[in-house]
Amino acid sequence: MKAPTLSYWHVWTGDDGTSRQTRCALTNFAMQSMGGNAAPQWNAEVCESKANVMVCVLPVGWVGDWHENPKPQWIIPLSGTWYVETMDGTRVEMGPGEVSFGADQHTKPDGQGHYGHKSGTVGKEPATLILVQLDDPRFLAARPGVFG
Numbered sequence: 001m002k003a004p005t006l007s008y009w010h011v012w013t014g015d016d017g018t019s020r021q022t023r024c025a026l027t028n029f030a031m032q033s034m035g036g037n038a039a040p041q042w043n044a045e046v047c048e049s050k051a052n053v054m055v056c057v058l059p060v061g062w063v064g065d066w067h068e069n070p071k072p073q074w075i076i077p078l079s080g081t082w083y084v085e086t087m088d089g090t091r092v093e094m095g096p097g098e099v100s101f102g103a104d105q106h107t108k109p110d111g112q113g114h115y116g117h118k119s120g121t122v123g124k125e126p127a128t129l130i131l132v133q134l135d136d137p138r139f140l141a142a143r144p145g146v147f148g
Contacts, residue, residue, distance in 0.1 A: 003029040004042050008099035009092050010144040011069065011084060011117055017108025019068075019086040019117050022144040024101075046074075046147050049136035058082060058120070058127040068116035069102035072139035073131050076100075080127030085118045093122050103142040 006026040013019055029042040052071075058080070077096050084100060085091040087110055094100060107115040121127045139146070 008101055011086060011100060011102045011104045012143055013104050013107050013141045018088055019104040019107050020088045021086050021090045021092055024144050026147055049134045051135065052133040054131045056129045056131060060121055060124060060126055063120035064118065066114045066116055066118050068104050068107055071133040071135065072103045072142060073133040074101055076130050078128045078130055080125045081122040082127040083120055083122055087114055103139060105141045
């Protein structure tokens with residue numbers, strides 16, 4: 001049985017201070033049990049870190065003007081659609097089950113004063129997101145592919 005992969009968008013900061021988005025993949029899945037009598041399943045240990053888990057509901061028409069992710073964080077939409085636009089002009093829209101990792105700390109404002117990223121809702125329904133914020137300096141401004 002071939003191990004699965006999971007694609008995600010990685011928002012990161014380049015050496016020039018500009019935020020970008022790169023499509024990455026988790027590939028380090030291993031067949032193992034979660035413990036007890038649970039049958040083996042595909043697990044990918046992404047990182048071990050103290051974390052804060054939040055559920056956010058972004059209202060219809062919500063826009064988070066230019067800002068950096070407050071901490072490195074995994075963002076997974078549960079319902080609705082939201083977008084992330086990075087300083088390089090890339091705009092990605094994500095719906096339920098898609099995954100983004102935000103690590104655009106330490107960007108430098110561009111000529112228009114934009115830094116980090118802009119995000120917002122798309123369409124006529126709120127976007128409900130689950131965020132897993134990592135409290136580990138190893139992931140500040142992490143580069144694409146850090147999770148394998």
